[in-house]
Amino acid sequence: MEHPSKDRFPGKDLQLPFGASTWLLGAGALAAYGLMRRSKPAAVLSAAGGVIAFTAAKAQLSASRQPARATFLVNASPEQAYDLWRNFEALPRFMAHLKSVRLLS
Numbered sequence: 008m009e010h011p012s013k014d015r016f017p018g019k020d021l022q023l024p025f026g027a028s029t030w031l032l033g034a035g036a037l038a039a040y041g042l043m044r045r046s047k048p049a050a051v052l053s054a055a056g057g058v059i060a061f062t063a064a065k066a067q068l069s070a071s072r073q074p075a076r077a078t079f080l081v082n083a084s085p086e087q088a089y090d091l092w093r094n095f096e097a098l099p100r101f102m103a104h105l106k107s108v109r110l111l112s
Contacts, residue, residue, distance in 0.1 A: 028067065034060035 034056045041053025081088050091097055099105040 028063075030063035031060055031067065034058075034063055 036056070038053045038056030038060060041049040041051070041056055043049075044052075083091070095108045095110060098108050
């Protein structure tokens with residue numbers, strides 16, 4: 008039987024109700040607790056917290072590096088779209104970060 012949250016989040020393998028950020032926070036707290044106690048069992052707790060924090064940080068980083076995709080429907084013929092794209096002075100019409108474009112030569 009599949010996990011019930013797979014229907015709500017397609018493509019995600021969710022086994023716990025919280026993500027890598029929560030794991031990172033909890034592991035950091037475990038490592039800090041272990042460092043404050045200064046005993047052999049506390050050192051083991053601190054090391055375990057460090058390993059869990061490293062694993063969570065690595066998982067969070069790899070999850071954020073997924074490629075982005077976008078699809079646009081352009082209601083124009085290929086010739087019209089090419090002409091608009093090659094007319095550099097018209098680029099500010101659809102590129103908000105440009106104020107103006109001027110051809111120098």
